[in-house]
Amino acid sequence: MLAFPLLAAGIATASRPLELAGAVLYAFALPLLAGLQLAVAARLRGRPLAPRLLLAGSALAVLVATGFALRFATQGFYGTAVELSTMLRYHALVNAIGFLGLGLLAWSLLRPRASYVAGA
Numbered sequence: 169m170l171a172f173p174l175l176a177a178g179i180a181t182a183s184r185p186l187e188l189a190g191a192v193l194y195a196f197a198l199p200l201l202a203g204l205q206l207a208v209a210a211r212l213r214g215r216p217l218a219p220r221l222l223l224a225g226s227a228l229a230v231l232v233a234t235g236f237a238l239r240f241a242t243q244g245f246y247g248t249a250v251e252l253s254t255m256l257r258y259h260a261l262v263n264a265i266g267f268l269g270l271g272l273l274a275w276s277l278l279r280p281r282a283s284y285v286a287g288a
Contacts, residue, residue: 191241229266
């Protein structure tokens, strides 16, 4: 929960240490989220394959997007890694379509089992 405020404060105030702290927190938290999504996809045996594959694709996309973000945030500390135009083009696209799009589609395709429906 601290990652975004630190990142935003660092960007808004041009404080590289705050920006880097927020980016590093994201770089640790988002792969954890990806791992949880992969675990859920693996545990959904007996459910349709499409949502499981979409969840796995979403998890992989967040790893790629996080890699771009971390490389961008650490430039200056470790040299030039990713140009802003590349970040805007690929990070946003992978995040929006890959992580969010595939993830939302997967969850919308998963219907509760009859035993979980109220009144059933």
